[in-house]
Amino acid sequence: MPHEDSPGAAEEFGSLLFSVLSFRVYATAVRLGIPEAIGEEVRTGAEIAAATGTDEPALQRLLRALAGQRLVESRGEDAWALTGSGRQLLPGVPGSARDMVLFYGDPLTWQTFGALEATVRTGRTAFTEVTGSAFFDHFAADDVYARRYHAAMRAGSQMLAPLVVHGYTWDKAATIVDVGGGDGTTLAAVLAAHPTARGTLFDTAEALRDSTGVLEAAGVADRVELVTGDFRTSVPEGGDLYLLKNVLHEWDDEDCVHVLRSCAAAAAPGGSVVVVASLLPDAEERMDPAATMYAVVSDIQLMCLSGKERSRSGYRELFERAGLTLSEVRPLPFLPNYHVLVATAA
Ligand SMILES: C[S@@+](CC[C@H](N)C(=O)[O-])C[C@H]1O[C@@H](n2cnc3c(N)ncnc32)[C@H](O)[C@@H]1O
Numbered sequence: 001m002p003h004e005d006s007p008g009a010a011e012e013f014g015s016l017l018f019s020v021l022s023f024r025v026y027a028t029a030v031r032l033g034i035p036e037a038i039g040e041e042v043r044t045g046a047e048i049a050a051a052t053g054t055d056e057p058a059l060q061r062l063l064r065a066l067a068g069q070r071l072v073e074s075r076g077e078d079a080w081a082l083t084g085s086g087r088q089l090l091p092g093v094p095g096s097a098r099d100m101v102l103f104y105g106d107p108l109t110w111q112t113f114g115a116l117e118a119t120v121r122t123g124r125t126a127f128t129e130v131t132g133s134a135f136f137d138h139f140a141a142d143d144v145y146a147r148r149y150h151a152a153m154r155a156g157s158q159m160l161a162p163l164v165v166h167g168y169t170w171d172k173a174a175t176i177v178d179v180g181g182g183d184g185t186t187l188a189a190v191l192a193a194h195p196t197a198r199g200t201l202f203d204t205a206e207a208l209r210d211s212t213g214v215l216e217a218a219g220v221a222d223r224v225e226l227v228t229g230d231f232r233t234s235v236p237e238g239g240d241l242y243l244l245k246n247v248l249h250e251w252d253d254e255d256c257v258h259v260l261r262s263c264a265a266a267a268a269p270g271g272s273v274v275v276v277a278s279l280l281p282d283a284e285e286r287m288d289p290a291a292t293m294y295a296v297v298s299d300i301q302l303m304c305l306s307g308k309e310r311s312r313s314g315y316r317e318l319f320e321r322a323g324l325t326l327s328e329v330r331p332l333p334f335l336p337n338y339h340v341l342v343a344t345a346a
Contacts, residue, residue, distance in 0.1 A: 025065045027105025030098060034062075035082060035089040038072065042081045095158045103152035108145055112304050119303055126304035135250070135306035139206060146206055153182050154214075156246070160338070161189035164245065164276055167332040168340045170194050173272070177202060177239035179231055179263060180247035184211040187243070188218035199224045200236045231259050237266045245276035249298075250307035253318060260322035264345055273324055275315060275341040276332070282311040291337035312341070319343040 115126035139146035
């Protein structure tokens with residue numbers, strides 16, 4: 001009966017609205033530098049407002065909301081300290097969500113998500129509608145945004161790397177080419193666990209600019225060759241394994257088939273292509289509901305920024321079109337939406 005349904009629907013709407021605003025509160029705190037303004041001390045609202053150049057009464061209300069999200073805690077009247085979760089948002093904490101929050105909370109990303117309606121109406125990518133250029137093409141004109149994106153990707157990779165290391169038998173390959181490998185966080189973790197393997201890190205020049213430090217910190221720099229280029233043109237030759245982690249979902253089918261074909265052609269005899277990706281469920285597939293939720297929401301963000309998520313059969317079709325055969329699919333440990341898909345020459 002309608003009147004019985006209403007309270008549930010209102011509650012659901014309330015939590016939806018608040019989840020959007022909760023993220024905004026979180027992102028605003030990071031963008032304003034509130035974690036750094038508090039640091040390890042106990043600060044008053046006036047001190048935090050002075051350090052962040054903000055309006056004190058408005059900031060007090062934000063601090064109250066941050067306390068509700070357990071990022072700060074009250075230590076008495078107008079005395080604020082970071083909680084353990086709040087300290088995770090200080091700069092330079094490995095594996096923290098800070099850089100992801102900065103990218104997803106960036107006004108341009110936010111404006112792009114705001115154009116979802118236009119994308120659903122027209123089928124055109126929201127990011128292109130908003131900026132006039134394709135996602136990666138925009139980076140040449142906006143280095144701050146490019147850096148934010150790469151930092152967010154590094155944060156994601158730092159979280160996933162241990163699972164990726166344990167999610168596949170990497171020691172089958174003597175040489176791993178990480179195509180679109182970003183700053184090398186994933187390749188560094190794989191090579192650190194496999195001391196005889198060598199790697200090639202292939203990406204754009206701007207993505208590789210911090211890679212030497214990442215590889216040196218992991219103690220693998222002497223086993224990695226850095227190669228800059230455009231994977232839509234070619235990929236480095238002669239690897240035993242071509243890794244594409246979180247890469248294909250940013251491209252349309254034609255580009256993906258082209259990149260996969262290039263990898264297959266460049267691989268040493270008997271080589272393989274390994275895709276690490278979040279999977280949408282196939283029509284009849286039963287997938288963990290949380291994993292499905294992650295994949296469908298991720299697909300919406302890709303529809304706005306660039307690309308799309310695919311199901312297992314979607315990837316199988318791409319491999320087949322590129323002359324490869326999908327030979328193995330393994331879920332990553334502890335993360336049921338992420339899978340390792342292994343393909344070999346047909
Ligand atoms: C989502 S990130 C994934 C990075 C890394 N594989 C990871 O999992 O953290 C996609 C990567 O593709 C790279 N990329 C985008 N277009 C490229 C192109 N045309 N040629 C080479 N790399 C490209 C980006 O610079 C970025 O590092």
